[in-house]
Amino acid sequence: MLFDCSLLNELPPIENPSFATHFDRFSDAKLLLLGDASHGTGDFYTARAAITKRFISEYGHKILAIEADPCDVIVLDRFVRLAPGEMDWDKAFPHANNWIWKNEEFRALISWISEWNRHLPLKERVAIFGLDCLKTASSMNELVGYLEGSNSPLVEQARHLRYGMLNFKDDPAAYASLASDPFRIEAAQLISELLSSFRHTEPKAPGPERELWFNALLCGVSVVNSERFERSEAKDFVTKWNVRDTHMFLAVREILEKFGSDARMIVWAHNNHVGHAAFSEIGYRRHQTSLGELLKNQFGDEVSLIGFGTCQGSIFASRGRGHAPEILKIGSPVSESWEDLCHNVPFPRFLMETTHRCSRPSELRPGRTFGTFYHPERERDECYLEANLFRQFDAWVWIDATSALTPV
Numbered sequence: 001m002l003f004d005c006s007l008l009n010e011l012p013p014i015e016n017p018s019f020a021t022h023f024d025r026f027s028d029a030k031l032l033l034l035g036d037a038s039h040g041t042g043d044f045y046t047a048r049a050a051i052t053k054r055f056i057s058e059y060g061h062k063i064l065a066i067e068a069d070p071c072d073v074i075v076l077d078r079f080v081r082l083a084p085g086e087m088d089w090d091k092a093f094p095h096a097n098n099w100i101w102k103n104e105e106f107r108a109l110i111s112w113i114s115e116w117n118r119h120l121p122l123k124e125r126v127a128i129f130g131l132d133c134l135k136t137a138s139s140m141n142e143l144v145g146y147l148e149g150s151n152s153p154l155v156e157q158a159r160h161l162r163y164g165m166l167n168f169k170d171d172p173a174a175y176a177s178l179a180s181d182p183f184r185i186e187a188a189q190l191i192s193e194l195l196s197s198f199r200h201t202e203p204k205a206p207g208p209e210r211e212l213w214f215n216a217l218l219c220g221v222s223v224v225n226s227e228r229f230e231r232s233e234a235k236d237f238v239t240k241w242n243v244r245d246t247h248m249f250l251a252v253r254e255i256l257e258k259f260g261s262d263a264r265m266i267v268w269a270h271n272n273h274v275g276h277a278a279f280s281e282i283g284y285r286r287h288q289t290s291l292g293e294l295l296k297n298q299f300g301d302e303v304s305l306i307g308f309g310t311c312q313g314s315i316f317a318s319r320g321r322g323h324a325p326e327i328l329k330i331g332s333p334v335s336e337s338w339e340d341l342c343h344n345v346p347f348p349r350f351l352m353e354t355t356h357r358c359s360r361p362s363e364l365r366p367g368r369t370f371g372t373f374y375h376p377e378r379e380r381d382e383c384y385l386e387a388n389l390f391r392q393f394d395a396w397v398w399i400d401a402t403s404a405l406t407p408v
Helices: 020-026 040-058 070-082 104-119 137-147 155-168 172-177 182-201 208-234 238-261 293-300 338-343 375-381
Strands: 009-012 029-032 063-066 128-129 266-269 305-307 311-317 326-328 349-353 365-368 383-388 396-399
Touching: 009 375, 020 040, 020 128, 020 305, 020 349, 029 040, 029 293, 040 104, 040 266, 040 305, 040 396, 063 238, 070 104, 070 128, 128 182, 128 208, 128 238, 137 155, 137 208, 182 208, 208 238, 238 266, 238 293, 293 305, 338 365, 338 375
Parallel strands: 029 266, 029 305, 063 128, 063 266, 305 396
Antiparallel strands: 009 349, 311 326, 349 396, 365 383
16 A cells, blocks of 8 residues: 555544644644645535634634635625625625535635624734636726726726726637737736736725725736736637636735735635646646645745545536536546545545655556536546645545535
8 A cells, every 4th residue: 555554644524623633733834725626525615614714713824815716705805804794695706606615615614704803903804815817807897996986097097998808708719819909919018007007006004995905906916817818718728727827826925915924824726726736747747837836936835735635425516518517426536546545545534744754755646636517427538637646735635425515
């Protein structure tokens, strides 16, 4: 057996109060990245929520950043930090595949953070931010809305850009195809100039207004890079992926710079973003980078990358574009895959830390990941990526049997 069971820490059930204490060894991490092998697995959300609560309450991690666009996450930050009150989940995450965050497991964490923040001063409250760059139109609308509300002299410039860009909001491929169109070339430059000007308008006094400005800034950064992402629709998948993960890296740096040198952040994203790309075929074969790799390269041991995996049970996913999401049964793992090895360990749940091992095995094996789409009959062809699990992550969380999340 490749795994020495003496090096594995058996984990209790997630609902056991001691579950999260097993992760205290990572409490010094400035950046704790928590992955998932599937966006549609409820156990991954509840496990990460348990860890997140402990790191907030015991170790001073006051920032939660998630794999979602800032325009969608602003409503959460307002609810838990800036304007506590009733959260209207019917209006949250209005876009396709919104169940990734609009689910009961994540909602329970948001409610907990809101209650945690309730009696704290603003500077001590936990903040929530989005790191992604997939929604140009909505992010631009948020930026323009802030400029309008603050009577900014930049508002007319922003409206002009929004008018031209949003003509393509339902067809990014058409936007990308106009690579030499004068407006498109001008728009890319003007968006960057607008953002540069906006940075000089930060409110001087600390308080809610400065926090709203920063949320609008993140939307502006997202617009700049989502424009690049949409432009890359006409190019290869690798270019698109690298634009996206580089943006997430830049967004993390923006947030850390705002909160200062003592800031500590927890990040929730898919394993493929969290893991170190150089030790997966997405890096050494496809030449893709990852958020985890970029952060490791800059912050080194201040970053902890934790992946999550499972063998059996169900996930919530769609069979393809145009298909409604549903609960789907997970197939058996491929023989000799990482999942197959983990399944044969005599623990239903375990934590395997690789950071401090004398030597990390260099063996490559297929590892399973699920996206928002899942075709059970095509799993073996579509869901496996070769990787060195011991180097891709600093630790690996295994939950052998899992269940689908519960959409709101």
